[in-house]
Amino acid sequence: MLNGKQTRHLTLPLWKALIKYVDGQKRAEQQLKASEENFRVLAETVPQFVWTAQPDGSHEYTNQRWRDYTGFTPERVQRWDDLQFLHPDDRAMNQALWRHALDTGERFECEGRLRNGQTGVYRWVLTRAMPVRDEAGQIIKWFGTCTDIEDQKRIEEALRQSQERVNALMNSNIIGINVIEGEQIVDANDTFLRMTGYNREDLRAGCINVMHMTAPEDRAQTQQAHQELAVRQALTPYEKEYICQDGSRLPVLVGGVVLQHDPFQALGFVLDNSAHKELEQRKDHFLGMASHELKTPIASLMLQTQLLRKQLAKQDIQNADRALSRMESQLNAVTRLVGELLDLSKIQAGKLEHAQETVNLGDVLQEVIEIMQQTQTTHAIVVHHAEHPPLLIGNKDRLGQVLLNLISNAIKYSPGANTIEVAIETSEESVILSVCDHGIGIPREQREKIFERFYRAVAPYQHAFPGLGMGLYIASEIVKHHRGTITVESEMGKGSTFHVTLPRKSP
């Protein structure tokens, strides 16, 4: 600026220039003030913490929000170096990065936990700072913000934990896991590959196809399972056999859930079921052996008892005859039980007889009723015969067994009634047999289950009836072998009607 002595000698143009210069200065100062004011308003309004620092990193300004949160007065923040407001574990990293930024003039960026001065609770923030330079490129200050990233950090942590769990599952050597797209297995864990003998190369080359690696007899069920998966989002676990890479077979238990729909992807879970299957086979083998071992001596005992009874009857020794008669009926019960056990093991081994003779179901029914009426006197069996001869192709003895089972169940489970109605009808394609009783009935939710192995209904009075839950299972397997169906209608306390539908022999 000019002093008083100097201004006295100024000419008019110079005066004008001087006044213009002073005005310019004033305007610049006002603009600076206004821009600083603008900055402050902005800094106090944004949701972030805002701060500035001097070129050497020492404190210059923090917004009110920052001070409220940390509880630091402007005086207490004169030096940043103590970093009291940062979590102790984050200080070293923060300091090192800040030092580096100050030394190099590069932008600063660091995540750390900032302490709430009032509650002492830390929240994650992302701190960023940029240097502000003058025209010569010299840093004149640092401008920084801290943004709350607590929620993001929480999500990241939850994701990390869930990823850890997924990894633990994927890396477990207990359960095979695969990702299926259509019929193709597009990803799998090591356990699945180890189980099936395939490797990562096979996976990459797209060589693992669910249908190809499923045993032929299980393919229809697998197809059905995939359809169920698409509709119900999850798969009820089912048993099947894989054909491994080396051609060997592996019994497995598989389940799955839908991952995404477009393109359709499912996550499959596979458990090696071979130990369980082997045990089951051993059990079935044992049942078969035990029944065989029992059957011969029982048959011989039965024969001897009958002979003895006939001899005694001739001598008219009444009491001995009655005792032997009871023995005979007990032996009959044991014979039936052993027969059922034997059938069960045959079914399990897939060795049920497949005789293919022409059978008249009406004749079979007549024979069964004659046998039954020799031993039971409580119920009259009323028969409604078909108009046309109910001819079909199958196994006469096995079909007789189905009838015997249905009629004896009808009698057993209707102790308060005295009739059973049996009807045979024919349609163009089928022979339909119905056995109707007026007994205890079967609860609705158990009407399908009673055809399963060893299943006995849970219902009032049920425990009063002897049985092992094998008869209907065997009957339904026999019906299946004849490509037929067996169903039941029932009303609790009123009775049940079993319907067997079998394909009729074409005329």
Ligand code: ADP
């Ligand atoms: P069991 O009679 O030896 O228990 P089944 O396999 O023949 O075995 O029958 C399975 C179950 O079905 C029986 O335990 C019984 O609960 C039910 N059941 C079968 N037939 C009838 C019937 N006619 N009335 C009521 N319940 C029946």
